[in-house]
Amino acid sequence: xxxxxxxxxxxxxxxxxxxxxxxxxxxxxxxxxxxxxxxxxxxxxxxxxxxxxxxxxxxxxxxxxxxxxxxxxxxxxxxxxxxxxxxxxxxxxxxxxxxxxxxxxxxxxxxxxxxxxxxxxxxxxxxxxxxxxxxxxxxxxxxxxxxxxxxxxxxxxxxxxxxxxxxxxxxxxxxxxxxxxxxxxxxxxxxxxxxxxxxxxxxxxxxxxxxxxxxxxxxxxxxxxxxxxxxxxxxxxxxxxxxxxxxxxxxxxxxxxxxxxxxxxxxxxxxxxxxxxxxxxxxxxxxxxxxxxxxxxxxxxxxxxxxxxxxxxxxxxxxxxxxxxxxxxxxxxxxxxxxxxxxxxxxxxxxxxxxxxxxxxxxxxxxxxxxxxxxxxxxxxxxxxxxxxxxxxxxxxxxxxxxxxxxxxxxxxxxxxxxxxxxxxxxxxxxxxxxxxxxxxxxxxxxxxxxxxxxxxxxxxxxxxxxxxxxxxxxxxxxxxxxxxxxxxxxxxxxxxxxxxxxxxxxxxxxxxxxxxxxxxxxxxxxxxxxxxxxxxxxxxxxxxxxxxxxxxxxxxxxxxxxxxxxxxxxxxxxxxxxxxxxxxxxxxxxxxxxxxx
Amino acid sequence: xxxxxxxxxxxxxxxxxxxxxxxxxxxxxxxxxxxxxxxxxxxxxxxxxxxxxxxxxxxxxxxxxxxxxxxxxxxxxxxxxxxxxxxxxxxxxxxxxxxxxxxxxxxxxxxxxxxxxxxxxxxxxxxxxxxxxxxxxxxxxxxxxxxxxxxxxxxxxxxxxxxxxxxxxxxxxxxxxxxxxxxxxxxxxxxxxxxxxxxxxxxxxxxxxxxxxxxxxxxxxxxxxxxxxxxxxxxxxxxxxxxxxxxxxxxxxxxxxxxxxxxxxx
Numbered sequence: 001x002x003x004x005x006x007x008x009x010x011x012x013x014x015x016x017x018x019x020x021x022x023x024x025x026x027x028x029x030x031x032x033x034x035x036x037x038x039x040x041x042x043x044x045x046x047x048x049x050x051x052x053x054x055x056x057x058x059x060x061x062x063x064x065x066x067x068x069x070x071x072x073x074x075x076x077x078x079x080x081x082x083x084x085x086x087x088x089x090x091x092x093x094x095x096x097x098x099x100x101x102x103x104x105x106x107x108x109x110x111x112x113x114x115x116x117x118x119x120x121x122x123x124x125x126x127x128x129x130x131x132x133x134x135x136x137x138x139x140x141x142x143x144x145x146x147x148x149x150x151x152x153x154x155x156x157x158x159x160x161x162x163x164x165x166x167x168x169x170x171x172x173x174x175x176x177x178x179x180x181x182x183x184x185x186x187x188x189x190x191x192x193x194x195x196x197x198x199x200x201x202x203x204x205x206x207x208x209x210x211x212x213x214x215x216x217x218x219x220x221x222x223x224x225x226x227x228x229x230x231x232x233x234x235x236x237x238x239x240x241x242x243x244x245x246x247x248x249x250x251x252x253x254x255x256x257x258x259x260x261x262x263x264x265x266x267x268x269x270x271x272x273x274x275x276x277x278x279x280x281x282x283x284x285x286x287x288x289x290x291x292x293x294x295x296x297x298x299x300x301x302x303x304x305x306x307x308x309x310x311x312x313x314x315x316x317x318x319x320x321x322x323x324x325x326x327x328x329x330x331x332x333x334x335x336x337x338x339x340x341x342x343x344x345x346x347x348x349x350x351x352x353x354x355x356x357x358x359x360x361x362x363x364x365x366x367x368x369x370x371x372x373x374x375x376x377x378x379x380x381x382x383x384x385x386x387x388x389x390x391x392x393x394x395x396x397x398x399x400x401x402x403x404x405x406x407x408x409x410x411x412x413x414x415x416x417x418x419x420x421x422x423x424x425x426x427x428x429x430x431x432x433x434x435x436x437x438x439x440x441x442x443x444x445x446x447x448x449x450x451x452x453x454x455x456x457x458x459x460x461x462x463x464x465x466x467x468x469x470x471x472x473x474x475x476x477x478x479x480x481x482x483x484x485x486x487x488x489x490x491x492x493x494x495x496x497x498x499x500x501x502x503x504x505x506x507x508x509x510x511x512x513x514x515x516x517x518x519x520x521x522x523x524x525x526x527x528x529x530x531x532x533x534x535x536x537x538x539x540x541x542x543x544x545x546x547x548x549x550x551x552x553x554x555x556x557x558x559x560x561x562x563x564x565x566x567x568x569x570x571x572x573x574x575x576x577x578x579x580x581x582x583x584x585x586x587x588x589x590x591x592x593x594x595x596x597x598x
Numbered sequence: 599x600x601x602x603x604x605x606x607x608x609x610x611x612x613x614x615x616x617x618x619x620x621x622x623x624x625x626x627x628x629x630x631x632x633x634x635x636x637x638x639x640x641x642x643x644x645x646x647x648x649x650x651x652x653x654x655x656x657x658x659x660x661x662x663x664x665x666x667x668x669x670x671x672x673x674x675x676x677x678x679x680x681x682x683x684x685x686x687x688x689x690x691x692x693x694x695x696x697x698x699x700x701x702x703x704x705x706x707x708x709x710x711x712x713x714x715x716x717x718x719x720x721x722x723x724x725x726x727x728x729x730x731x732x733x734x735x736x737x738x739x740x741x742x743x744x745x746x747x748x749x750x751x752x753x754x755x756x757x758x759x760x761x762x763x764x765x766x767x768x769x770x771x772x773x774x775x776x777x778x779x780x781x782x783x784x785x786x787x788x789x790x791x792x793x794x795x796x797x798x799x800x801x802x803x804x805x806x807x808x809x810x811x812x813x814x815x816x817x818x819x820x821x822x823x824x825x826x827x828x829x830x831x832x833x834x835x836x837x838x839x840x841x842x843x844x845x846x847x848x849x850x851x852x853x854x855x856x857x858x859x860x861x862x863x864x
Contacts, residue, residue: 143726
């Protein structure tokens with residue numbers, strides 16, 4: 001039995017991107033019926049955990065041009081530059097919009113919004129709400145969404161499939177978690193806003209819900225996943241749990257030291273260590289470089305041993321207790337509560353952890369996927385702004401800029417399309433229901449979902465970590481294939497319908513295995529090193545001739561994905577050397593002198 | 599305390615008694631004991647995850663962020679409302695200790711309670727900025743000094759974990775009481791110098807299920823994991839509600855007693 005909800009637009013995911021899209025639809029046309037579907041209540045969505053802030057040019061000494069170049073170079077030239085241009089031009093108005101909706105941005109004494117420094121950004125342009133920026137953005141969007149009667153929330157509905165009829169996406173099927181009943185949400189357009197997939201790795205900063213659902217759902221319906229090999233390791237996470245200590249710590253002046261108290265980043269092309277402030281240098285380098293530097297320090301034996309592996313020190317002591325309480329209250333709380341450390345008195349042990357999936361569902365600049373009627377925004381999408389390495393504070397802005405775009409584009413699409421007769425969609429939905437229920441059949445086998453999940457995460461960490469080699473990536477590809485085989489023999493303890501979280505986790509594990517496979521195969525096929533994809537075998541450097549292109553992973557039901565490639569849009573920034581610290585300053589100075597001389 | 603390597607690795611065991619309720623099989627809740635190995639830094643959430651992964655896949659509970667910001671994992675631990683991710687197992691050694699669903703809420707299954715009623719309360723208090731004066735985006739931000747921000751900032755930190763409702767005896771008696779969390783959110787907007795809808799929200803404060811239902815026990819603020827101090831929000835609203843009441847006798851509109859928006863928008 002499948003229940004029916006009819007809408008004009010279905011949005012899957014109610015984090016920053018999904019909520020922003022819903023509001024955009026409601027504002028574009030209050031007559032459109034919106035179904036906002038989320039497997040958790042909106043305020044639990046993982047946007048909540050973002051700490052540092054969101055980029056938007058505001059200072060008189062800053063420019064869109066600088067934000068553009070920081071983003072493109074930060075992404076190691078794998079960004080689509082037309083999309084980056086659109087993005088940087090719209091970040092500030094989105095930040096302003098959030099302010100008008102009540103977001104409690106931190107302020108300067110004169111009442112204007114304050115901005116802080118962030119990694120890889122030349123000028124301070126990160127809007128922040130203490131160190132709970134994502135939390136405040138999410139709650140502001142959620143609370144604002146309540147104003148709009150056309151937004152019908154389906155809280156705690158778990159999406160199991162898309163309905164594709166006549167070549168167009170015409171709705172989704174979801175499980176109402178509280179009852180275990182299936183519902184067909186028929187809609188003229190669907191927006192995916194389901195977030196990333198960081199939980200396919202072992203040590204990660206992500207919440208348990210970050211399982212790549214939307215990526216896999218689109219992928220299984222022949223939408224390519226783009227650039228999946230680019231997985232961001234955030235350099236400052238708690239050993240063991242992977243909990244995040246924001247880059248804002250370093251934006252406020254925090255430093256990283258090894259076991260000898262030495263600021264080791266100066267040994268990795270990010271120095272010299274002074275003078276301060278030091279945007280785009282040392283601790284304010286990009287995340288990929290800083291995580292890679294950790295890897296080398298560990299191998300040199302210069303890291304600190306903790307109960308949960310090697311670490312370096314994030315030292316905030318010189319900021320003083322008062323500034324720490326004002327700017328980084330949650331960091332203090334996390335350090336005190338989970339590590340028993342007062343950051344004003346002791347450095348915090350940190351190590352890299354998986355944080356963000358740069359790749360995702362292929363979309364164009366208007367957030368449309370190749371599947372008609374399906375749009376995607378936020379971390380689940382690959383809009384083309386992050387390239388091979390995302391800069392911190394670009395992703396929260398992305399939720400606003402492209403969440404809004406998705407709402408507007410989907411609204412326009414919904415107004416000019418109709419859906420197939422409901423009976424046809426219902427027949428599909430019944431097929432989806434049968435398949436999802438088959439996971440609960442008793443005699444499938446004896447594999448425990450948690451065992452498979454942990455083996456997947458360990459294998460991804462081993463083969464697709466900060467540095468990669470062909471043989472290890474191959475081993476991961478093989479392991480994932482085996483796990484997918486074993487997944488068919490899953491045995492669940494729980495065969496009930498009401499709040500059966502074991503069943504839902506098993507469906508999520510299916511999503512994760514497909515995403516993991518796309519990551520591993522995209523990685524092994526990229527025979528170069530770029531951004532967050534660094535190889536230690538024969539492909540140690542960037543190869544623009546062969547690989548200045550986007551990876552496209554195409555789903556195949558009976559085997560690994562088919563990999564091909566798409567073009568990167570270069571408009572005005574030809575691929576250059578990616579430099580930070582003193583070297584970047586020297587090159588910039590030389591450039592200025594050349595212009596003067598000319 | 600930071601675990602040193604030796605103690606963290608030498609796992610001890612403890613018995614966790616979990617209240618189970620599966621509406622498809624249990625007529626009423628029953629207690630089930632699980633023996634769980636733990637390390638010094640292990641949270642109760644990790645204990646429950648251990649049970650689910652290795653002992654009994656049928657145990658249901660909500661969780662996500664693991665870092666006390668998503669608000670999903672509120673439950674009664676050792677009889678008190680706490681976040682499972684922020685509570686360490688070692689506190690209860692040698693045990694056993696109990697884990698139960700949040701008090702005062704209907705149980706849907708095991709440790710999962712009904713959240714919908716609480717969300718309806720949030721939705722009812724106009725939880726969004728209703729500006730005193732409309733500005734266009736190209737006119738820039740509404741100015742707000744750090745001091746003005748500080749007047750409501752604490753109340754904006756609420757993670758909607760509902761621990762305060764489980765602590766509130768009045769909510770236990772009267773499920774329609776607006777309660778500490780929603781009152782804190784109401785104060786978050788009423789205290790915001792950019793907002794101009796205090797009068798509208800004060801109408802809700804004055805009602806039978808508004809601030810006057812509170813019996814000033816203060817346990818809500820004690821259990822709050824984010825120091826939001828909802829009791830303070832309720833108290834501020836009682837004061838304003840009383841002031842409004844007297845102002846009405848003087849023929850002035852309700853809400854004009856709200857001191858929150860003291861400063862004029864610069």
